[in-house]
Amino acid sequence: MTVMYTKDHEWVRADGELYVIGISAHAAEQLGDVVFVELPDVGKTFSKGDDMAVVESVKAASDVYAPISGEVVEVNAAVVDEPAKINEDAMGAAWFVKIRPSNKAEIDEMMDEAAYKDFAENS
Amino acid sequence: MAQTLKTTPLHELHISLGAKMVEFAGYDMPVQYPLGVMKEHLHTREKAGLFDVSHMGQAVIVADTHEAAAKALETLVPGEIQKLGIGRQRLTVLLNDSGGILDDLMVSRSDTDGRLNIVVNGACKEDDYAYLNARLPAGAKLERFDNRGLLALQGPMASEVLAKHAPAAAEIKFMRFAEMQIGDITAVVTRGGYTGEDGFEISTWADDTQKLAKLLLEDDRVEPIGLGARDSLRLEAGMCLYGHDLNPEISPVEGNIAFTIGKRRRTEGGFPGAARILRELADGPARLRVGILPAGRAPAREGAEIQSTDGTVIGVVTSGGFGPSVGGPVAMGYVSTEHAATGTDIQLIVRGKALPARIADMPFIPHRYFRG
Incomplete structure (x- = not known):
């Protein structure tokens, strides 16, 4: 399944009509040990680029931006209970939210795996 | 990078250990090593961590006698320095005329009469030295020791680790210091630190600091620890970070570090901002x-x-x-x-x-x- 990435190190993957969103393994590694995650409530709507979630390491807090516009239909309570999952499986079990997109075309503006890898290595 | 960062004697070692480097106090310093902040922190509380604190300012207040040096420094700090015993260290604060804290600093009394060693914060040292130079009374002067490095070895196993190379280290009590050989390196070893754990701060000539760090890191119980874990360790220990928890507006009474004000000085005063500080001691801040x-x-x-x-x-x-x-x-x-x-x-x-x-x-x- 194709995963697309933003320049802010979020990833988006299609799951039926929904999009699953998380932060990249590269971002998790840069953050270090994640100790706290704040996710939005189900039903909240975002425009692309809005502050959507917060991840905190021992050192600092970082904002996670909505990579795509839409409504939150599910949040991953497991990652809130155990933020360290983000360091273990950022691309899988540590997904953040599922969004019902309001503008699917936005995903076309993102980077694919190869482009993101190149971007992450050079930024 | 807009300006060239200063480096400590351990700079090469930090890079070779895979540290992530950041600017701190004008120096290129390790914020974490591959172990990561969390594990570095826990390792220090469990075993022993080695910190590069060579960015801190080491200097000496020099006068003809201890009394003269102590009286001179007491015009700028509220600590009891005259009665400081040989081989003892004390925390006090450098005050401005409003009784606000310009820096927190360690003062220790050498066995050479008339020499008070001070250790000041890296980010404050140039301002501190300028202030001391401008304000120390005649007869006392400041000598910088920019050619010295400083390591901290902290944690419950620090004493065993250091005693392997310098048995006398295990005998030093909290807030006392002694000069000793660690292997073939001459060092001034002070018991104390910034983590709340048992441990040492070890001052050597800068040429020896990297050699000493490598010697201590050879021990499996010792991991190098970056500024990230240094901050979380000192926060859990309730210790202040200058520029954050203390600043020129804040007095030592407000800062809840009134222990830096000597008993005699609470009646005599005679330090900058004494009127405010004595009032706060009497009435509460x-x-x-x-x-x-x-x-x-x-x-x-x-x-x-x-x-x-x-x-x-x-x-x-x-x-x-x-x-x-x-x-x-x-x-x-x-x-x-x-x-x-x-x-x-x-x-x-x-x-x-x-x-x-x-x-x-x-x-x-x-x-x-x-x-x-």
Whole structure:
């Protein structure tokens, strides 16, 4: 399944009509040990680029931006209970939210795996 | 990079150990090593961590006699320096004329009469030295020791590790120091540190600092520790970070470090800002540095507003984050004194939300100093 990435190190993957969103393994590694995650409530709507979630390491807090516009239909309570999952499986079990997109075309503006890898290595 | 950063004698070693480097106090310093902040922190509390603190300022106040050097320094700090014993170290503060803190510093008395060693914060050292040069009375002068490096070895196994190379180190008590050979390196070893754990600060000529660091790191119980874990360790230990928890507006009474003010000096005064400080000692300060335990899991960082439960602003967080040994968020900050009692319910404004918290005793993790 194709995963697309933003320049802010979020990833988006299609799951039926929904999009699953998380932060990249590269971002998790840069953050270090994640100790706290704040996710939005189900039903909240975002425009692309809005502050959507917060991840905190021992050192600092970082904002996670909505990579795509839409409504939150599910949040991953497991990652809130155990933020360290983000360091273990950022691309899988540590997904953040599922969004019902309001503008699917936005995903076309993102980077694919190869482009993101190149971007992450050079930024 | 806009300006060239200074480097410590361990710079090459940090790079070779895979450290992530950041600017701190004008130096290129390791914020973490591959182990990561969390594991570095826990390792220090469990075994021993080695910290490069060579960015700190080492200097000596020199006069003809101890009395002359001590009296000279006492014109700028509220500590009891005249009665400081040979081989002993004490924390005090450099004050401005308003009684505000310009820096916190360690003062120790050498066995050479008329020499007081000082260690000041890296970020403050140039200003401190300029202030001392301008304000020390005639007969006393400042000598910088820019050619010395400083390591801290901290943790419950620090003493065993160091004693392997220098058996005398194990005998030094908290806040005392001695000169000794560590292997073939001549060092001044002080018992104490900035983590709340037993440990040492070890001053050597800069040419020897890297060699000493490598020698100590050969021990499997020792890991190199970066500034990230240094900050979380000192926060759990309830210790101030200058420029955050202390600044030129804050007095030592407000800063809850009135132990830096000597008993005799509380009646005699004779230090900058004495009128304010003696008044605050008698009547209580308007605000006080306190420990804060957030009730939930969200860390409250520096700058977070502190409110009473009715929503009145009563202060601000000056240091905050996640305490790996506490296993949750911890913070410190200033609140108006009527809200400073341990157990007082407060709220912290984090990203626009009021999070419940309470005033708590510090340290958050008990100190484990070696008092002999």
